[in-house]
Amino acid sequence: RKEVEQDPGPFNVPEGATVAFNCTYSNSASQSFFWYRQDCRKEPKLLMSVYSSGNEDGRFTAQLNRASQYISLLIRDSKLSDSATYLCVVRTGGFKTIFGAGTRLFVKA
């Protein structure tokens, strides 16, 4: 079993739709969680950190469920520019950071 698992997609959604991705992690001692965004042929960039109480940044909402060991990313009112691969990132402590393989999102006009 992979330490961090994501549905690879692709998710194909129309503009304006709401879409959600989940990511599961296997190490219950994981300490911090992030979502990165990677555009085609570009480097990953931090989208948002994920806090225990959940957090929101504009159209993006991130949630953490420690009991079930998953994090989620919700995108409301999808834009064409949201088309990218979303990487789930889990840090277990020290320098141990695990990147998921990513979920691809295509937003269509």
Added chain:
Amino acid sequence: DVKVTQSSRYLVKRTGEKVFLECVQDMDHENMFWYRQDPGLGLRLIYFSYDVKMKEKGDIPEGYSVSREKKERFSLILESASTNQTSMYLCASKWDRGYNEQFFGPGTRLTVL
């Protein structure tokens, strides 16, 4: 604005060649990382360095070595390139403290023939 640069965007080498990939960051970050990214496998850590002249193996160090003689520069070396090392190589850096983000370079697409 943090900047991480990598010496080449695209590189083509032959099996058995020694390959050097260079990474430079301009934000005085203590920690630097080398990853490879392959379809369906995500980013996998090859080596990291938490300070000058310090290095630690990541998850897939076999066939690679690294060098960090200066704080801003972290080099990845393929001693004898093989076709299974064809991949996208990404360098990243971050400050030492806290659960803060890693800043990535643009990547080097290496093809080994």
